[in-house]
Amino acid sequence: MSVQLFSRRSFLVRAVIGIIAFLSAAIAAPLAGFGVLPVLKKKQADWSDAGVASDLAANEPHERRFLMSVRNGWQEEKVERTVWLVKKPDGGVTAFSANCPHLGCGYRWFPEEQRFKCPCHASVFDITGKVLSGPAPRPLDTLDTRIENNRVLVKFEAFQVGTPAKKEA
Secondary structure: OOOOOOOHHHHHHHHHHHHHHHHHHHHHHHHHHHHHHHHHOOOOOOEEEEEEHHHOOEOOOEEEEEEEEEEEOOEEEEEEEEEEEEEOOOOOEEEEEOEOOOOOOEOEEEOOOOEEEOOOOOOEEOOOOOEEEOOOOOOOOEEEEEEEOOEEEEEOOOEOOOOOOOOEO
């Protein structure tokens, strides 16, 4: 006596369901990658124009604002960024992030005292970014710079606040 495990009809139903599931997965996987991968992709900082280099006086910090293209998934938008530029006597330029490494507040340059000061929590920095006093856990965050055709180019990045080591946010 032969025992029949599946009828022909149940076999065909299961085969059709299996084919539909396979085709659905084959279509969904690339679509999911298309929508998710741009969000997971590590963002590379681009060079942004922060103004004319010859306008900078040596050892005199200048606040510069510029627009930067930021890609958010599939959208690209212009965002205003701020940096502090300090021209060194040798002609090189140091760029500091405009956010205090303590809690991310905006600090200011006080020329009469030759100090950067964060008004929120009283952190004080010298012109090289070194912490002189206050709760800031590290020096001011520096950014990569280069000068091309008398223009200061800055590679803007955001960093984690409140940590002793400089880490990308």
